[in-house]
Amino acid sequence: MESRSEIPIQEPLIYVVDDDDVVRDSLKALLQVRRYVVRDFESGERFLAADPDLSHCCLILDVHMPNMTGIQLMQAMRDRGNVPATILITGKRDAILQNQASELGALALLDKPLSHVTLFQTIEQALAPH
Template sequence: MSAASVISVLDDDPYVREAINNLLRSRGYMVHTFASAEEFLSSSDSKRTSCIVADMHMPSKTGIDLLTQMRAQGSATPFILITGFPDETLHIRALEAGAICCLRKPFVPADLMKCLQWALAAADDVTE
């Protein structure tokens, strides 16, 4: 993990945002939380994030919508998508859109940390 790793957490559920925030901060990451994709996109933090952890089912713009939009704009920022509504078709769509991992809520913290390690390693490979 790079000391400069900034993780952006997007979820419309404040309890989920806080739980992920607490987990990642306890592991030494800098974390920014957002209640929506629009809030994230309008933030200056959107340009400085090392990885995005986003809910697949947010009002207005879903995590997959955000991932697709950012890829279309040339962003290679790694994505981890999470959902409380497991759907194999959606899971496949997320991976095809470029997500590193898709986790079902509630997930085991170790699974998120493993996905985050993969995501940051993939980001390091892109920048080298």
């Protein structure tokens, strides 16, 4: 009998980076109900220090965090040469933020409270093969 070597299918990861414990925990629970694999971080610094695998993932990133903002985190990843499909979330949108998000290649800038429908549609777009 011939043995076949199977290539493992890599599950898409969703990284949630938000300094608000309630938002982060709620997003994680919501995404896990939809059977996504989720890793969460309370700051951009911790996310970068973890040096996560960004090969098949989506990043949900709060814009307004202390120390390192979501925009600064995206810039740091860009400087490292690896920016995954990123969904920015914010409670305070303005034209400057919209422009920064667009310039850094954010897939979307979503307003809090998040629409679950819009969030899941955007995640599916982020994880779709390109």
